[in-house]
Amino acid sequence: MSQEDRHLMPHDVRHPPERGFSPIQTPQSVAFAPRRVLAIVLRHTYVLKSSFPRLLELAYWPTVQMVLWGFITTFFVSHSSWVAEAFGVLLAGVLLWDVMFRGNLGLSISFMEEMWSRNLGHLFVSPLRPYELVASIMTMSFIRTVVGIVPATLLAIVFYEFNIYGLGLPLVTFFANLLVFGWVIGLLVSAMILRFGLGAESLAWVAIFAFGPLSGIYYPIDTLPGWLQPVAWAMTPAYVFEGMRAVLFDGVFRWDLFGGAVALNVLYLGAATLVFLRTFTTARKLGLLLDVGE
């Protein structure tokens, strides 16, 4: 018997492991495995596919918002030279705001699904890493956001002849930056829910609205009082919505605004991920992974 064999467990003698995995497993990285990320994405896709009302709900609110702001736009076109100058400025604002809102909610709900189903105990005795869970709920957030927003954007073309895709490549940057900022809020909310229990779940729906007035969705940031403007410029959405107006009014893509949004997102996403992972460690200290009630 070799030295190595001497350290095999009886189970392993009968089923010799390969690179630390049993013969029925495919050896994969213990640090990060895309297959584990996709396993969680698959789990949430099953939930979405099994429930038509859930799919409908994803698209419902963005569509209602779009219809409402479409009528407001129609009214203001004839009563406001500012809106008339760029017909889609309000509709583009509301659709992009919904990207941020859906990004946040998609991530938070995907996380809360695990708490609602009391599944965290099983997940974290599997080889799944906490940051793999973060990667998977970000992926789900992207999927949920696309499923929610795309029908509203298509209906905007039909109802109001406003084609947000006419923004071209800048739209991709706006979408990506707002989605990531939605993840930042979603991660912080999820950390709060993990730490304080499902009693805090309403934060997933309401926390983001605190950012609304400071985001400059429907008006330029210089509309805000002088003392509040630095606060707005400390957050990503101000750069995105100002950039959106630059494209719609002036036909110019402002690289400076894009750069500011990306820099802030890198900073905030890194910080929010750290907060979530630290909270996860706290949850392990306090035994919260098995006790996920209110």
Place this chain on the structure above:
Amino acid sequence: MSQPTPSSAATDTIDAPPAIAVEGLTKRYGPVTAVGGLTFSVPSGRTVALLGGNGAGKTTTISMLLGLLLPTEGRIRALGFDMLKERHRALPRMNFSSPYVDLPHRLTVRQNLMVYSHLYGLRDPKGRIRELAEDLDIAHLLNRPSGKLSAGQKTRVALAKALLNDPALLLLDEPTASLDPDTGDWIRGYLNAYQRRTGATLFLASHNMQEVERLCDDVLIMKGGRVHDRGAPADLLARYGRGTLEDVFLDIARDRTRPLEGEGQPRAERPDRDPELPGGGSGPESLSE
């Protein structure tokens, strides 16, 4: 089903390291000590039970062994890996089942098993699910939502999830809680057969004394967050002069009697006893032979 005998798989490789080795394991919540200074080891290929009343520290101990709960002090090694520093090297070959931790209710049984098959990186998820479904008689449940199952069905599905990766170390929290005697007996028989077939190490927390007597090679009895006594079921019965483990358990829970003089280990050599109990002491506890 024939009455099983204690497993013999441990004799396969006498030099194997313990499947679980715990040293000075302590968990405090503020001033409350839930688990205090546990030291024990579980030889590879054995079935070991953790017995104790409510609040004795069983679930806390199992949670720490799994890494779901971080200890305040102490060290844990599972399958040779330090569970505080490199638990992800051990987790692919460990698994866990508990009636108190659910699988997502909205997913069907098949979907749940498929998700966990991918998490454990199985080569042939469909084949493994089919195999376990036949073994555990859940093939007819595969397309049912997990939330619509009876307690017995849920237990078998949870067991299927726990066996997906053919674990070398399986931790079970009250595996037959809330089950009728027939289903409970079936589960015990299955676990025993699995252990004998694979040589896996089973570590289970239980309130069911018959289960422990039937399945386990060794028993750790916890009280007040400490290991109060340990030994093979037959040894414990002899030491306490009782006919059933339930009576032994009640004696310990109610501080009613002490082990008979001259039975089992001498008291001075039986460490980790509650110091306030007559004949008690303190120190490390080991199941290693």
